[in-house]
Amino acid sequence: MMAQNDERIPEVESLLEKMTIDEKIGQLNLLTPGGGVATGSVVSKNVEAKIKAGNVGGLFGVASPEKMKMAQDLAVKETRLQIPLLFGSDVIHGYKTTFPIPLGLSSSWDMELIKKTAQIAAKEATADGINWNFSPMVDIARDPRWGRIAEGAGEDPYLGSAVAKAMVTGYQGDDLTDKETMLACVKHLALYGAVEGGRDYNSVDMSKVKMFNQYLPPYKAAVDAGVASAMSSFNDIDGVPATGNKWLLTDLLRERWGFNGFVVSDYTSLNEMIAHGLGDLQAVSALALKAGLDMDMVGEGFLSTLKKSLEEGKVTEEEITNACRNVLIAKHKLGLFDDPYRYIDSSRPKKDILTKENREVARKAAQRSFVLLKNENNVLPLEKTSNIALVGPLADSRNNMLGTWAPTGDLKNGITILEGFKNVAPKATINYAKGSNILNDKTLAKNINVFGPRVEISKESPEELLNEALTIAKKSEVIVAVVGEATEMSGEAASRTEISIPDTQKKLIKELVATGKPVVLVLMSGRPLTIPEEFNLPVSILQVWHPGVEAGNAVADVVFGDYNPSGKLTATWPRSIGQIPIYHSMKITGRPAPASEEFQKFKSNYLDEKNSPLLPFGYGLSYTTFEYSDIKINKETIQQGESVEVSVALKNTGAYDGEEVVQLYLRDVVRSVTPPSRQLKGFKKVFLKKGETKTVTITLSPEDLKFYNSELEFVAEPGKFEVFVGGNSNATLTKSFVLE
CATH class of the missing domain: 3.40.50.1700 (Glycoside hydrolase family 3 C-terminal domain)
Structure with a gap:
């Protein structure tokens, strides 16, 4: 039996008791009427009639209070149960006030600024009636041939997790009934940034250890930050497309991580499981529902097949009800049952957008x-x-x-x-x-x-x-x-x-x-x-x-x-495409290349190129210069559960005032699963006037020392840890400590 959403809201439960199977299935259908924002190649047909028939849970690709009101009127005035619609959109890096692409924003290493851009995006989008955002995209990307690297925070799970949290909290705020906040949607669950050959929509294959340690942390960070929805990705995982992957959508997302929002497919990704080779539309729709998918974006597989699958015993009424419950809870969180027009205010666009x-x-x-x-x-x-x-x-x-x-x-x-x-x-x-x-x-x-x-x-x-x-x-x-x-x-x-x-x-x-x-x-x-x-x-x-x-x-x-x-x-720059994938936390092999990078036979190197990148992760110059010195650790030996403070003296040695991103990297020297050469585990952006020196302290928490072992247990193993602090991932100031 699939995991149930533990939330029970009396208003939602009362509504569910009144709903027919057709009405429940209708809430699982997300359509785009076309003529608005182009985000895919398929456009829904007969949208107005479907809304009136109670066959639509939400719309996307349209904006403006006037258009939203027309659609919401159909839902709350012309359907039996008057259930309001969700209105979604891809507000990826700003609404009308467009901010830098997300890869650029992440290069600021400024979480408060990133959070502020999300708050502004939410305020502007809600002014146009949108209350659900298909963002943030938190996919780890280590292959710059993949075009969608532009939409995320780069290659690192620690930084990516910080960005995910900043964006979710920026969009959603503290109260989703606040008309200037909106539902966030973490995407693309999961591993989409690791598509083979850097070719979009391609297959993904990796071990669970690699997933948990290197690719899944930003999605989990979004869940921990309370993200209200999640979007399944186009790729497969362990040979099963994400949209129909029960291990991903139920076992991991709901049971292990405690997610209690709703899951939407990516644009027709449900239907695309047919091309993946998993059966016809009825088969893949049943597979997706049982896996934990709650809403079908554009494909209408749920709408056209679930009732037949129920009659044939291929899905249960409980599964349909639970998916519907998850969608209705989101609408309740937004306050739409109290006021379906909460986000529809014709006075807002002029005063809130592009100010x-x-x-x-x-x-x-x-x-x-x-x-x-x-x-x-x-x-x-x-x-x-x-x-x-x-x-x-x-x-x-x-x-x-x-x-x-x-x-x-x-x-x-x-x-x-x-x-x-x-x-x-x-x-x-x-x-x-x-x-x-x-x-x-x-x-x-x-x-x-x-x-x-x-x-x-x-x-x-x-x-x-x-x-x-x-x-x-x-x-x-x-x-x-x-x-x-x-x-x-x-x-x-x-x-x-x-x-x-x-x-x-x-x-x-x-x-x-x-x-x-x-x-x-x-x-x-x-x-x-x-x-x-x-x-x-x-x-x-x-x-x-x-x-x-x-x-x-x-x-x-x-x-x-x-x-x-x-x-x-926030992403390594290769010397040549032949080096890809290249990233700062690569593992040291049993036959590492020499530090000098001179070619040696029977070592892990290229005949025709160096191993090192052109520009490392974390790299960036200033009009001034910074000098790092005097690295200190407050404890040489710690016990399980203890934190460690690492400090360094940073001096602005140039002719301009400026900011420097102080970065801390950690190497777990000996452990049961081969460690990366180093991993980002802390950073601070510091402003210094010319000639000024500051002591910068970064705290390593007990969680920062942990990793997922071969049993997928999140543990910190006793042993030596090396710390590196500096201005990029090649930082050379180093100290060590021992975890007992």
């Missing part, structure tokens, strides 16, 4: 997401009176500022880099030229431009574009080239086998460097890129991801020194 204050937070979030990868001869920051050649296909491309998975944003609201430079440095001389297309391949451009023109191929020839850029470069003091990916070169269904800068932009960069002028690359992307060639040129590189609605202003703030960059990478 000046919200845009200011978006600008701040973007500034703090940028990572300074290289500062050749300390060219940055630039003087605000400089004569600048601003070039590149992304320098004045409004369609590419918001980033992937911003379906609720409006492209016209984005500030371009050219506009931002003029706003922030009005006394500078800004000479602009496109310089090149993003890429010249028309077939590839067509694949990218599904949601509109992101890659626009100029009528001018590549040679003409290049010559225009070189002409203005020669009469300028410094060159700023805005290059990289278009927004939809990453994201869902945007996997790439080649993740370097496109060739036409590579040529532009080389020609600009050949002028002898200082060159700054402002690099936009939704993923780590392979840039060893560009990195080895005499250029400065500022990684800005896709920064959101305030993109241009935020980039200018950093380039001109109004804000000192403080971002740190």
